[in-house]
Amino acid sequence: MKKIFLVDDEVTIREGIGNGIDWAREGFVYCGDASDGELALPLIERYRPDIVITDIKMPFMNGLELSRILRDKMPSVKTIILSGHDEFEYAREAMRAQVAEYCLKPVSSQDLTSILKKVSLKIEEEQMNNRRVSDLENQVLKNTRTSKNTFLHELCEGAYTASEALKKASDLNINLISSYYFVVIIKYSAESDLFSWIETEYRCIRFSRKVNESIYIMMGESREQLEHDTEMLRQRFLTIEEPNNENPFVFGIGKIENRIQGIPLSFSEADEEKSYSSIIQKYRSKEIEQDSELKKELQHFRRRNLIDFLKFGLRNDISAFARSYSSYLKEGTIQSPFTIYYFLMDFTITISHYVKEIEMNNVHTMQKIGQLEMKTSWIRHYQEILAYMEEMLHLVLSTRDGLNSPFSSAVQTAVDYIDENYHDAQLSLQSVSDAVNVSSSYLSHLFSQETGKTFIEYVTAIRINKAKELLKSTHDKTYEIAHQVGYSDSHYFCRSFKKVTGLTTKQFKSQHHSLNA
The missing domain is CATH 3.40.50.2300 (Response regulator)
Known part of the structure; x- marks a missing residue:
């Protein structure tokens, strides 16, 4: 049948x-x-x-x-x-x-x-x-390894829509269809087969963008299973010792996404975690790398959580975050001054790298970070650890919140352009990237990283919010409002509106009138 x-x-x-x-x-x-x-x-x-x-x-x-x-x-x-x-x-x-x-x-x-x-x-x-x-x-799916790597790299940078990505993947004989995705990036010191087990034990697509670096797009049908996979991968990575201990490997793991266009966001997070790990690695001594138990102990915390808090955290939540992030030091079995010092060093270097990365490194802020850092050698007790972390986080978040814009100049220009041109039905990633004078793939990557939304999600949110304002303040027809906010097809507008708000335009207007009656 x-x-x-x-x-x-x-x-x-x-x-x-x-x-x-x-x-x-x-x-x-x-x-x-x-x-x-x-x-x-x-x-x-x-x-x-x-x-x-x-x-x-x-x-x-x-x-x-x-x-x-x-x-x-x-x-x-x-x-x-x-x-x-x-x-x-x-x-x-x-x-x-x-x-x-x-x-x-x-x-x-x-x-x-x-x-x-x-x-x-x-x-x-x-x-x-x-x-x-x-x-x-x-016959159609015969392509070179270079073409495959190029496509997957462009996919991770946000250069394709879901339809374009699936068409290109089909041409390259790549099975990209899955319910959930996350990205793993591994940078190692020498050619090695230490990670060959990943492709054997997990459903994934591997490619490389530079020498001694492997990128894996991990796939699965269950969010719970992939969450388990991320933990298993992280724990197993911590047990691996490279032959070249002068420059041990670093890795980054992105968050789980449920759409193809979420892959660039996961890639960006993995790349960021790997970058921070590389910076931290430069400051670590041989002693800490050779002591496997101590190395595991220092990996109980998740640097990704700290990076996210630096970006999006609230000052009112600093105390709770500091306790959560450092809880293993209070409960762990290894509480030597050496362990505490390297935890605080990792914490401080991560913050310094973040400050420089978002161009917030004014002289006053960096001097204050340097003055605080001098205290780390003398900290011995858990309450002192909390006090240090809270003082550092208050400094950084206060400086961050004092900036005129949370975005880089390129993303801020893109946001301003979208706000001014959301009504244009021809508005696209390409037209915005042309206005900003950067490539569309780079803008897509940067936009997702800084706003937490894809370009399409951001534009849709702006248009639907404008539509809600018009529904509240005018008596225009639905198709007229659709055209005013950039939709050439009123049927598609209605479906998008319901998808975002959970209401039809008629229900939204009735609800608003009843609340104001």
Whole structure:
């Protein structure tokens, strides 16, 4: 029996189709559904349906994009497009995507069953007459290692949309479809097979961007499993000793993301952690590197947590953070002056590197950090550790909060440009990067790193917030507001609005009026 998968962002339609047909009696198996194309892809990869029924208009990845990806990634899968738009252009695009059928909503269960049977016969005919699909795929997917490395590096820098990344990955014979991702970067002193076990034991894609550095895009279907994997990797890395102890390896692990466009953010975090580890490594003595127990003890804390607090933490939370970050010193078995000194040194160097990195290193701030650092050799007790940390964090966060902008000049210019041009439907990463005079991949990487949002997420948030203001203050029609905030398609605007706010524009306006009545 042919397996059927449904993609539609409206729950009522998914439930209506899923429950409205006696699948077994009609000779089919209903194997699953999803609310948009990008979320559907990992499930389609897992369940391998014969036929995909998809709505044409959906947020994140619409039905035409999904159809093109399936055409290239899984050419044996047939696609049926459902659309409420009786326009020639949609039909023409559907033909280009080689969809099996294109039909208008609403469609009855009887009509849909007839269409499914028609497509099913077409599948059986193709299976009988054409057994060369795998050979053709292998010919298309022949690419050099250099092309693969270039693509993966550009992917990690944010140069591709989800659709573009999946198309390029398919061309390079890379299986990029997954529900969750995180990035690991390892820099080592010499060519080594110390890390060959990663590709054997985990589902991942490995590439290199420079000599003696490996980058892994780790993948999985469960956030819980990947959280466990990050801990296991971190613990195992701490047990590895390189032959060249003069320059031991460093690593960085990014956070878990649930979309392809989250990979650059995880990559940025991993790269940042690795960079901080490299700086710390320069100041560590041979004694600490050769003492494996002490080395493990000093890795109980998570430098990533400190970096995040320096960026986004509140001064009111300094005391609680200091206690949490240093708790292992209070509870640990190794509490020698040597251990305390190196913990505080790591803490101080991380802060100094952060201050320099965001161009906040004015003379006064650096002098104060230097004066505080002189105390570290004399600290012996846990309360003294807390006092030192709190004084240092108050200094840095007060200086940070006193800046006019939390962003670098490039990102601030981009933010200002978006604020001034959000109403332009042609606004894109490329147009903004041209205005800022940097490459689109670099801006995407920098933007995600500093704002915590992808470019698309930020623009969408700005537009929806402006739309909410207009809904509150004007009597304009929904389609008029859509055009005023940069959406050329009012249907897509309505879906994006509901996706962000959880309400339709009508519900939002009614709710606002009732609160002000």
